[in-house]
């Protein structure tokens with residue numbers, strides 16, 4: 190029984206010891222009344238407390254926040270409202286089971302109580318989320334206590350010899366009166382702040398700032414719009430970034446990049462909607478769209494007379510671990526009659542952090558004939574030993590190393606080292622973000638095989654622009670022939686144009 194309930198029970202028990210023997214009607218009635226009162230208090234307690242930790246629940250937290258705010262207003266004191274969310278809690282639940290998960294939540298509540306002592310009000314708001322109210326002191330003290338809570342929560346947990354050291358927490362804080370004038374506003378703003386904390390990485394406390402609210406509102410609007418767009422497909426498209434062979438600038442293929450336009454509002458930056466899609470799980474239908482479009486596009490190129498082009502497709506860590514990735518790819522290959530060797534799946538180093546499962550998946554895809562590329566190489570996971578075990582075909586040098594190549598000796602050194610690693614392991618190497626001919630020349634000297642960047646082309650959107658680009662390009666295979674004759678084959682895209690490259694309206 191919950192400790193508080195047992196106190197209540199004892200209390201009523203003592204009012205009438207040995208009540209079974211109470212003979213008089215008066216006493217029985219009184220006993221019944223007390224029993225009813227007990228049941229009322231019990232129901233009230235259960236409605237306002239969390240059964241697992243015995244802490245106040247979300248209802249009581251809100252009610253108490255209103256009372257605290259009134260008191261703070263009268264006494265001209267600041268009030269901090271904090272949300273605290275555990276990081277990696279799900280992992281404990283998934284790997285050690287729900288009993289360990291529950292024990293962890295109880296232990297966390299003890300540790301937090303230990304830090305807060307008599308200060309403040311602690312509640313479990315649900316799942317792995319807690320709420321804290323602190324009054325008096327000042328913002329400095331609020332931060333101090335928040336950091337102290339982070340420190341105790343990230344400490345090791347021991348469940349019968351099973352040690353867990355990966356738990357952390359994120360805290361969002363809103364302070365009355367500066368960050369909100371009523372409880373609803375403080376709650377909303379603490380929520381916006383915790384979102385920022387989580388985004389910035391775990392074990393952080395973030396105080397609300399007005400920009401956060403604006404960002405959060407935009408984010409939720411965008412999420413809704415993206416959901417809708419993924420249902421209809423309208424507004425989404427692919428832009429293709431050409432990839433060229435460095436020594437002669439022959440076109441070898443493209444990287445497929447998602448683009449999203451909202452009618453009347455313009456383009457949404459991929460820097461905004463790709464992370465949003467990752468956070469919300471919409472990356473799954475988004476990748477599905479990109480895969481199909483990209484594979485269909487290869488088939489189209491073949492129809493246009495360009496059969497040998499490759500297509501690089503970025504796969505997020507979340508998507509890479511989905512069990513149906515292979516079947517999804519194979520279905521699209523079959524539907525559009527495309528060869529798996531023309532597809533290069535780009536994953537980032539952070540995907541590799543997921544461990545052996547990822548490497549098994551890479552081997553499986555490699556056996557199916559897909560090429561695999563490590564994107565943004567050198568900017569993520571620092572251990573190089575994994576390279577030996579990977580069936581990767583390509584390393585992509587991040588643009589961060591290329592931008593200052595002409596001026597920065599350190600960057601030249603690093604790029605040379607990456608090219609050396611790729612060469613040693615028999616991989617191709619692609620430099621990203623090549624913008625100047627000096628950068629190209631340096632990369633050529635270093636024997637960097639492939640490049641992409643604005644020097645050759647921006648990402649290309651639309652049939653006409655693609656056809657136009659191909660018209661001016663040549664591939665590795667026909668390089669000799671075309672450079673010898675100087676002849677460029679016209680491409681039949683099946684699209685009627687007005688002579689200046691603009692598509693003609695379709696006849697009714």
Ligand SMILES: [Mg+2]
Nearest residue numbers: 444503535564
């Ligand atoms: Mg990429």
